[in-house]
Amino acid sequence: MMAHKGMASFPTRADVVIIGGGVVGCAIARELARYSLSVVLLERAPDVAMGTSKANSGILHAGFDADPGTWKARLNVRGAQLYADVSEGLGIPRREIGSLVVARNEADLATLDGLKRRGVENGVTGLEFWSRDQLLSHEPNVSPDVAGALWAPSGAVVCPFLATIGFAENAIRNGVRIVTECAVTGIDVTDGRVAAVVTPLGRIQARYVVNAAGVFSGDVARMAGDDSFTITPRRGEYILFDRSAGSLVNTVLFPTPDKVSKGILVAPTVHGNVFIGPNASEVDDKADHETTGVGLAQIVAGARKIVPALPLPTAITEFAGLRAAAGKDFIIGASPVTRGLVHAAGIQSPGLTSAPAIAEVIVESLREEGLVLSPNPAFVPDNPRRPVxxxxxxxxxxxxxxxxxxxxxxxxxxxxxxxxxxxxxxxAPCxxxxxxxxxxxxxxxxxxxxxxxxxxxxxxxxxxxxxxxxxxxxxxxxxxxxxxxxxxxxxxxxxxxxxxxx
Ligand SMILES: Cc1cc2nc3c(=O)[nH]c(=O)nc-3n(C[C@H](O)[C@H](O)[C@H](O)COP(=O)(O)OP(=O)(O)OC[C@H]3O[C@@H](n4cnc5c(N)ncnc54)[C@H](O)[C@@H]3O)c2cc1C
CATH class of the missing domain: 1.10.8 (Helicase, Ruva Protein; domain 3)
Structure with missing residues (x-):
């Protein structure tokens, strides 16, 4: 490890070590900062928000997609509410612009029916069917060849980077230590319970470890002898348009979903760009963030079904993110094998939306595992505002x-x-x-x-x-x-x- 002016020494003990500085790990770090604990977050990249949390659609989903009763359904709705409460204070750009699921035919309309029922059961409010005319008057660039839409006024867009950084900065302000470029390479287990995490920079003794390692969370679980799940990376590619294309759509436009994903959407970003994507292709390599000619052609074809006249010459970049696919639901809670290890794993969409709610559940899991939580009297909920x-x-x-x-x-x-x-x-602190x-x-x-x-x-x-x-x-x-x-x-x-x- 290199020595640096003013750098605190590497921690050797902590009450809780969090592995992974994505939006989930950083939200958990902030939630734990409410209590008088020593918490260390380890991230192997040079910054937080460098895994899936930097390459996604940036949508705070309303919550009608997931099957009622699942973690996804419960934590999506709760997470979206928490963002509404904390975004301003943490400096997270967020715009409540609503979302529309576009139906192109009678069969799609029947699917919307099912989505609405599911949404109501999940606690989503304000869902409405829109006629073709209502849809076209709100979104004049949508194909005239549509049958109607499902309107969700609580859908929003957020900056996924600043969400992660906002949670991380607040965690640091409240005493959490975040060490970047520090990959966890092993977890010591003694008598069936975590005892320490091992990194090239040193060993940290800890009785509680939170696994928030994204597509690598299966590998981290196995470091502690838990092979109860496997993560398969599923890549989604995107094209981002310049802000000159910003008036193309006013809200998030989804197609009716298929069995694998929510489909290829056309949506504004919180900063006023427009993007199309993602597709969904399984890849072997957990570091494969390539965009491909085939993939980009797929998303252009998919997006044109909703908005035929795409401003392709204004495309400024392409990118891809990896879903941490592990089955139908998030894997959240205590390891079934190793005591003291708590998973926030397999966090696919709506993981960005759910992150602050996942954090609440993880803290509760740690309490059930025996972690003593006494409130941190010095907890400051907000970050200072920086002028834009x-x-x-x-x-x-x-x-x-x-x-x-x-x-x-x-x-x-x-x-x-x-x-x-x-x-x-x-x-800034982060x-x-x-x-x-x-x-x-x-x-x-x-x-x-x-x-x-x-x-x-x-x-x-x-x-x-x-x-x-x-x-x-x-x-x-x-x-x-x-x-x-x-x-x-x-x-x-x-x-x-x-x-x-x-
Ligand atoms: C194409 C796509 C579109 C999506 N769109 C949306 C959306 O619109 N809305 C929504 O709610 N969700 C969306 N999601 C899901 C959302 O992006 C993820 O659920 C969320 O970002 C997962 O965050 P995470 O913190 O679990 O993982 P990550 O952001 O991947 O963070 C995990 C971190 O762990 C680190 N790490 C791994 N191994 C180690 C180790 N051994 N030691 C130290 N650090 C380690 C990694 O470097 C990484 O930074 C989308 C996902 C994809 C792929």
């Missing part, structure tokens, strides 16, 4: 620049992101350490040029703020060096692995 320059009124912009001239330096021209916002994103880490936090590089203009400037700011040479700045992944191979960086003090400033 391009959203400010002109007079506020002038005030911001007067208070900090770095607000007057626009670094990302496509999205109008200033140097002050980038610096704040790096200096601060950015990579170019894409900056992008996920403040959107520098998210626009039409995809970082072609601002990439070198962001690199220079990262180097200055982290106190490292520009040659040591990475794009995103552990080995994504921009200028030199890793070997050439030996002896250079690289950015801290611990995102906590504790």
């Amino acid at each position: 320059f391009h959203e400010a009124a002109p007079t506020e912009m002038a005030d911001l620049i007067a208070a900090n001239p770095l607000y007057g330096r626009v670094i990302c021209r496509c999205e109008t992101i200033t140097e002050a916002e980038i610096v704040a994103a790096i200096r 601060g950015a350490r990579t170019i894409d880490g900056v992008k996920r936090r403040v959107r520098a590089g998210s626009g039409r040029c995809q970082g072609g203009f601002c990439g070198p400037r962001v690199t220079a700011i990262l180097a200055r703020e982290l106190g490292i040479p520009v040659t040591a700045v990475r794009k995103d992944a552990p080995d994504s060096w921009l200028f030199l191979p890793r070997a050439a960086l030996d002896g250079i003090d690289l950015p801290t692995r611990e995102t906590s400033h504790a």
Whole structure:
């Protein structure tokens, strides 16, 4: 492990170790921070939100898809309510724009009937059937060849990166330690109970371990002798359009679902882009985030069934995410084999929506496993608000620049992101350490040029703020060096692995 200025020593003991810094692990970390406990979250990537939590549809589902009584059904509805309560305080962008499931024929209309009944049973409110005319007046770009739709006013869109980062930052503010670039390689079990987790940076003694390792959660379970489930990665590909395509649709448009997935949708992002996708293909490799010609053609064909005139020339990027498929429902609760091990595994869609509700159930499971929970009297529920320059009124912009001239330096021209916002994103408790880490936090590089203009400037700011040479700045992944191979960086003090400033 490299030594870094101001870095706290690697923890050797904790009440609870959480494995995985996706939205689920980070939501659990924040929920545990309500109690007087020592909690450590270990993430093998250089940042949180680098697994499935960074590559999904970003939808807070209303909750009519899952079979009543399942974890998915219960936690979707509860999770969506919790986001409504906490998003503003945690700095999570969220817009309640509703969703529509579009029926193209009589058989689809019968499916909508079933969805509505299921939704009512799951506790979803406000569900309504819309006629073809109602649908077309709300969504003029939808194919005229439709039969009607199911309207869910509680459907919303959210920024999945800032959801994860918002939970993580709040957890850190309340005493949780998050250590990135720290892969768990083993779990010590003594007398049938977890005793410690093993990492290349050291061993942490812990009587409770939460497995929130996404597509790797089956492997983590097996480290503790539990082979009760297996995860199969199922890839979904996407195309993202520039914000100039933002008026294409006003709400999330689903086709009627098939047996495997919710189908290929056309939807706005919370930031005003539009995307199409995802498809669903099983892959062998849990790191296979490739997009393919075949897959992209599939999603274009699928999306055109809902919106025929897609603005394909405004496509700015493609990406893919992996569903952690493990059966019909989430795997949540105490391991059937190893005491002290609690799973939040197989968290497919609606996992983003359900994350804060999963966190509540996991904390309850830990209590049932014997963890003593006494309230943390210093718990602070919110994160401080950071100004978003391009959203400010002109007079506020002038005030911001007067208070900090770095607000007057626009670094990302496509999205109008200033140097002050980038610096704040790096200096925050769960601060950015990579170019894409900056992008996920403040959107520098998210626009039409995809970082072609601002990439070198962001690199220079990262180097200055982290106190490292520009040659040591990475794009995103552990080995994504921009200028030199890793070997050439030996002896250079690289950015801290611990995102906590504790
Ligand atoms: C195509 C697609 C579309 C989706 N759309 C939606 C949607 O619109 N709405 C919705 O609610 N849900 C959606 N989902 C589901 C949602 O994205 C996931 O349920 C959620 O992101 C899962 O979060 P997680 O924290 O469990 O996993 P992840 O985000 O994958 O996090 C797991 C983390 O564990 C880390 N890790 C793994 N092994 C180790 C180890 N040994 N040591 C340390 N760290 C480790 C990984 O690096 C990773 O960061 C979608 C999923 C996909 C794939």
